[in-house]
Amino acid sequence: MSAAEVTFCKVRKAFGNAVAVRELDLAIGAGEFVSLLGPSGCGKTTSLRMLAGLEFPTSGTISIGGRVVNDVAPGKRDVAMVFQSYALYPHMTVGENIAYPLKKQGMARGEREAQVKRIAAMLKLEALLDRKPRQLSGGQQQRVALGRALVRSPKVFLLDEPLSNLDAKLRAHMRAELIELHRQLGRTFVYVTHDQLEAMTMSDRIAVMEGGELRQFAPPREVYDRPANLFVASFIGTPPMNIVHGEFNGRVFRHPAITVPFQVAGAPTRVALGVRPEDVLLGAGPFRATVRVVEPTGHETIVMLEAEGAALTARAPAESHLRPGEIVPFALRADRLHLFDATTELRLEARATEEISA
Amino acid sequence: MRRVLFNLMAWTIVLVTAFPLLWMVLTSIKPQFELFRMPPTFWPEQITFEHYARLLWETPFLTYMRNSLVLSFSTTVLVVAVATLGAHSLVRFRYPGRERLAQLVLFTYLLPSVVLILPLYLLMVWLGIANSLLSLVIAYTSFALPYALWLLRSFMQGIPDDLESAALVDGATRMEAFVDVILPQALPGIISTCLFTFILSWNEYLYALVLVNTDEARPLTTGVMSMLVSAFNIEWSLLMAASVMMSVPLIIIFAFLQKYLTRGFGAGGVKG
Numbered sequence: 221m222s223a224a225e226v227t228f229c230k231v232r233k234a235f236g237n238a239v240a241v242r243e244l245d246l247a248i249g250a251g252e253f254v255s256l257l258g259p260s261g262c263g264k265t266t267s268l269r270m271l272a273g274l275e276f277p278t279s280g281t282i283s284i285g286g287r288v289v290n291d292v293a294p295g296k297r298d299v300a301m302v303f304q305s306y307a308l309y310p311h312m313t314v315g316e317n318i319a320y321p322l323k324k325q326g327m328a329r330g331e332r333e334a335q336v337k338r339i340a341a342m343l344k345l346e347a348l349l350d351r352k353p354r355q356l357s358g359g360q361q362q363r364v365a366l367g368r369a370l371v372r373s374p375k376v377f378l379l380d381e382p383l384s385n386l387d388a389k390l391r392a393h394m395r396a397e398l399i400e401l402h403r404q405l406g407r408t409f410v411y412v413t414h415d416q417l418e419a420m421t422m423s424d425r426i427a428v429m430e431g432g433e434l435r436q437f438a439p440p441r442e443v444y445d446r447p448a449n450l451f452v453a454s455f456i457g458t459p460p461m462n463i464v465h466g467e468f469n470g471r472v473f474r475h476p477a478i479t480v481p482f483q484v485a486g487a488p489t490r491v492a493l494g495v496r497p498e499d500v501l502l503g504a505g506p507f508r509a510t511v512r513v514v515e516p517t518g519h520e521t522i523v524m525l526e527a528e529g530a531a532l533t534a535r536a537p538a539e540s541h542l543r544p545g546e547i548v549p550f551a552l553r554a555d556r557l558h559l560f561d562a563t564t565e566l567r568l569e570a571r572a573t574e575e576i577s578a
Numbered sequence: 579m580r581r582v583l584f585n586l587m588a589w590t591i592v593l594v595t596a597f598p599l600l601w602m603v604l605t606s607i608k609p610q611f612e613l614f615r616m617p618p619t620f621w622p623e624q625i626t627f628e629h630y631a632r633l634l635w636e637t638p639f640l641t642y643m644r645n646s647l648v649l650s651f652s653t654t655v656l657v658v659a660v661a662t663l664g665a666h667s668l669v670r671f672r673y674p675g676r677e678r679l680a681q682l683v684l685f686t687y688l689l690p691s692v693v694l695i696l697p698l699y700l701l702m703v704w705l706g707i708a709n710s711l712l713s714l715v716i717a718y719t720s721f722a723l724p725y726a727l728w729l730l731r732s733f734m735q736g737i738p739d740d741l742e743s744a745a746l747v748d749g750a751t752r753m754e755a756f757v758d759v760i761l762p763q764a765l766p767g768i769i770s771t772c773l774f775t776f777i778l779s780w781n782e783y784l785y786a787l788v789l790v791n792t793d794e795a796r797p798l799t800t801g802v803m804s805m806l807v808s809a810f811n812i813e814w815s816l817l818m819a820a821s822v823m824m825s826v827p828l829i830i831i832f833a834f835l836q837k838y839l840t841r842g843f844g845a846g847g848v849k850g
């Protein structure tokens with residue numbers, strides 16, 4: 221068996237009156253690593269549980285490998301899931317936990333033990349096989365949860381924030397291991413997270429969700445460089461993108477402090493300009509802003525500015541000597557500016573016409 | 579100092595509670611003539627097991643004992659089987675009226691048994707099973723089950739949903755997930771329920787008195803009373819010997835199940 225593509229077609233899920241997922245259309249390619257990314261409560265877990273068969277869609281169809289699985293029991297979908305809570309069976313040892321899916325497949329004992337050994341070696345769990353889950357650290361428990369999923373080589377792996385409770389160092393390590401694992405196995409991975417760093421570093425494509433709706437489904441680079449709407453623009457990136465509301469007269473974006481000429485067809489008059497903090501260039505340029513807060517982080521300094529009512533965040537080199545209250549000139553990198561329709565919040569395909577303009 | 583005081587108090591309570599039990603055992607092995615001596619002897623001057631022998635070979639005691647065992651075991655098995663599945667349903671499945679149902683179950687538990695006893699008796703007669711062990715099994719189930727359901731429901735509410743979900747994704751059927759994952763997690767609750775039901779059935783008197791009046795189907799409680807206690811005479815030595823033997827099964831069961839009660843609380847399988 222091999223990887224399989226996964227398709228959500230107009231999938232909707234309501235719990236009573238509360239809609240958790242609405243009209244979700246998502247086509248995930250075979251062998252792809254896709255992250256579901258979004259703020260808490262946006263329907264990521266619900267989507268994953270529907271894919272696993274633990275939750276029944278209110279309407280719409282879900283298919284795995286071209287087969288509609290709406291009526292297929294979880295155990296018959298050939299998917300493996302790592303739960304946000306790990307969900308290790310407390311009364312079973314680590315070895316029994318990992319062997320459980322194989323046992324349910326009816327695999328003979330000898331072969332089961334061989335498989336468990338193989339997985340334990342891969343996840344460095346050999347020494348822990350006889351322990352109970354409560355005798356393990358969080359990171360070890362998580363590896364067991366992964367092991368229980370990996371032992372089976374299913375068509376699709378579902379991972380629900382598997383790294384969320386680990387410390388930063390272990391998380392970075394596990395991130396790398398998961399990337400490597402995906403490369404080795406070549407299976408389809410659906411990975412739920414609300415950590416954008418995880419999504420950016422691990423995924424082939426990111427599905428950004430908000431309030432039960434899909435906002436953008438694209439490779440990480442594109443989600444960052446060409447956000448499809450204001451939500452994605454401000455959700456992806458730390459510190460988040462600066463959004464400056466202003467007017468557009470067909471040629472020039474105008475805000476009391478900032479004007480940028482744009483080439484765009486059929487733009488509305490009320491628009492929002494998006495500027496990433498690294499694209500605000502402090503020190504010289506046509507615009508002026510007052511420094512409000514300076515936050516040195518070590519390798520760089522985050523500067524909060526105010527320009528005629530617009531709040532701006534800029535990334536500056538670590539050695540910059542700005543002080544609160546100071547007035548600094550700044551410029552914007554014209555080739556990296558984003559323009560959004562302020563009413564529909566959608567991206568406008570616009571290009572600033574000059575490098576930096578007064 | 580406080581420890582000593584505390585221990586002293588604990589032991590006093592134990593002694594006060596245990597004294598009647600001790601007295602029961604001692605009385606049962608005293609010969610008849612020593613029983614009513616004034617002043618009473620504490621330790622028997624002469625030890626005899628004649629009361630036990632008489633009870634076992636000359637009275638229907640063994641029939642009662644068998645009835646009580648069959649009755650209590652059947653009730654326990656029935657109640658625990660229905661209550662585990664029912665509690666699981668109340669906790670895991672979503673259907674209209676689920677909460678209402680759970681409350682109604684508790685409500686039936688609040689009704690005093692004297693209110694239920696006549697309708698139950700008429701029902702048994704109507705069903706043609708009055709005067710049988712089966713009628714008692716049904717009657718005991720009717721009042722043990724609501725409590726058992728509530729006890730197990732609260733136990734099962736403590737078991738994370740994800741455990742069962744994980745088993746389902748791992749290829750188990752619903753029943754397999756229940757047996758492999760839910761039951762072991764609920765084991766302490768199931769054992770408490772077993773004990774509760776067994777003791778309740780073992781000691782029940784009122785229903786047994788009303789619903790059964792043949793020796794073939796009488797359990798120990800009513801059997802021993804009707805056999806040894808009459809308006810004119812109480813057979814103290816036999817009564818005490820019977821009481822001792824009635825306690826034995828409970829003591830055995832407690833000794834056997836106690837270690838499970840404290841063990842098996844499966845913490846740490848799910849984070850958070």
Ligand SMILES: Nc1ncnc2c1ncn2[C@@H]1O[C@H](COP(=O)(O)OP(=O)(O)OP(=O)(O)O)[C@@H](O)[C@H]1O
Pocket residue numbers: 235238239240258259260261262263264265266267414
């Ligand atoms: N069993 C349920 N009953 C009722 N509402 C639910 C249920 N499960 C989820 N919801 C609701 O559906 C919405 C989406 O929940 P979901 O768990 O999918 O969010 P999520 O994106 O996984 O969030 P998080 O990042 O916090 O895990 C939430 O508003 C939640 O309250």
Ligand SMILES: [Mg+2]
Pocket residue numbers: 264265266304
């Ligand atoms: Mg979630």
